[in-house]
Amino acid sequence: MTVLAPLLRTARPKQWTKNLLVVGAPLAAGSLWEPTVLGATALAFVAFCLVSSAVYAVNDVADREADRAHPTKRTRPVASGALSVPAALVGATVLAALGLGLAALASWGLALLLAAYAVLMIGYAFWLKHEPVIDISIVTTGFLMRAVAGGLAAELRISQWFLLVAGFGALFIVSGKRYSELHTLGNGTGTRRSLIRYTATYLRFVWSVAAGATVMSYSLWAFEGVPTEGVPWHTISIAPFVVGVLRYAVDIDGGTAAEPEDIVLRDRVLQGLGVLWIGAIVLGVLGV
Numbered sequence: 001m002t003v004l005a006p007l008l009r010t011a012r013p014k015q016w017t018k019n020l021l022v023v024g025a026p027l028a029a030g031s032l033w034e035p036t037v038l039g040a041t042a043l044a045f046v047a048f049c050l051v052s053s054a055v056y057a058v059n060d061v062a063d064r065e066a067d068r069a070h071p072t073k074r075t076r077p078v079a080s081g082a083l084s085v086p087a088a089l090v091g092a093t094v095l096a097a098l099g100l101g102l103a104a105l106a107s108w109g110l111a112l113l114l115a116a117y118a119v120l121m122i123g124y125a126f127w128l129k130h131e132p133v134i135d136i137s138i139v140t141t142g143f144l145m146r147a148v149a150g151g152l153a154a155e156l157r158i159s160q161w162f163l164l165v166a167g168f169g170a171l172f173i174v175s176g177k178r179y180s181e182l183h184t185l186g187n188g189t190g191t192r193r194s195l196i197r198y199t200a201t202y203l204r205f206v207w208s209v210a211a212g213a214t215v216m217s218y219s220l221w222a223f224e225g226v227p228t229e230g231v232p233w234h235t236i237s238i239a240p241f242v243v244g245v246l247r248y249a250v251d252i253d254g255g256t257a258a259e260p261e262d263i264v265l266r267d268r269v270l271q272g273l274g275v276l277w278i279g280a281i282v283l284g285v286l287g288v
Contacts, residue, residue, distance in 0.1 A: 006077035007091045010060055011053035017261050019048040021143060024166065025151030025158050028221075030285040037154040043106040044153035048146060050099030051114050052121075057092035059125040061085050106153040113152055117145050132197040136174050136206070143170030161221030168217055172210035172245070173260050176252035179203040183255030207252055215242055233284030240277040244270060 022044045026032040032041065060067065060078040067079035077083035096118055103111040121142060129135045147166035151158040182195050182203060218241055222234040247270050251257040264270065 003087050006083035010057045010077050010083055012056045015261050016049045019045050019146055021146035022048055022150035024147050026154050028162050029156050031156055040106045040153040041150045043102050044110055044149045047099045047103040047114055050095045051118055054092040054095035055121040057088045058122055061088050062125040110149055110153045113145055113149055130194055132194045135194045139174045140170040161217055164217035165221055168210050168213040172207050172214050175203055175206040175210060176257045179252055180255045180258040184258060211245055215245060233280045237277055237280035240273045244273040
């Protein structure tokens with residue numbers, strides 16, 4: 001029992017909210033409510049939660065020395081000594097095996113995607129996270145893989161505009177996270193070596209461009225789904241989507257977006273905008 005509690009903390013269940021991206025493709029395609037699609041999407045979500053938790057454990061092992069110099073990450077179980085390195089690696093192996101097994105039940109394509117995700121993120125944890133631009137690109141790719149996973153599990157065709165929204169949206173969040181880390185920690189702390197070669201102006205440029213591209217891609221996707229008659233709910237959904245992006249940008253600009261899941265869980269206005277946005281999408285899919 002003494003190992004389970006720190007292992008659960010290392011799995012970071014709060015960050016499983018990121019894996020809700022797997023619902024995006026089936027929802028956008030209007031097929032989420034079909035029993036087979038819903039079941040495959042649920043498997044993809046759980047599988048991604050398990051594998052991503054395994055990656056977090058490996059990442060904590062790789063970063064344990066740097067985490068001890070971080071104002072908040074030093075309390076992580078591996079960094080603080082509450083969870084030993086062997087226990088963390090064994091837990092990661094078990095979680096990864098369970099996740100890949102569940103993914104294979106949905107489709108072999110999903111299992112291969114998750115295996116590629118695990119390999120990419122382990123490479124990121126030990127080597128690639130220290131390379132500027134490469135680190136942002138890899139984390140963005142991880143988000144994009146989540147967005148693709150739902151469609152791959154349910155064998156659905158994924159819109160090219162949806163992929164652009166997911167990709168640029170992820171770049172917006174990830175570059176905003178780096179900007180907030182630079183704002184909070186500076187670039188000389190040693191907690192993240194890639195920050196040494198970033199500047200606030202460069203990261204502001206990246207997240208600004210990504211925000212604009214996300215809004216444009218989403219608008220093109222929404223206009224593509226406009227019905228010939230009835231209420232254009234997809235078009236209406238552009239409004240809460242854009243306001244939500246602008247609201248999130250306030251947190252980035254203030255340097256408080258280092259943990260995106262915390263913003264989503266505590267910002268009631270952003271949550272309200274999310275409800276309006278999802279509601280408009282659902283109504284559009286249902287053809288109300």
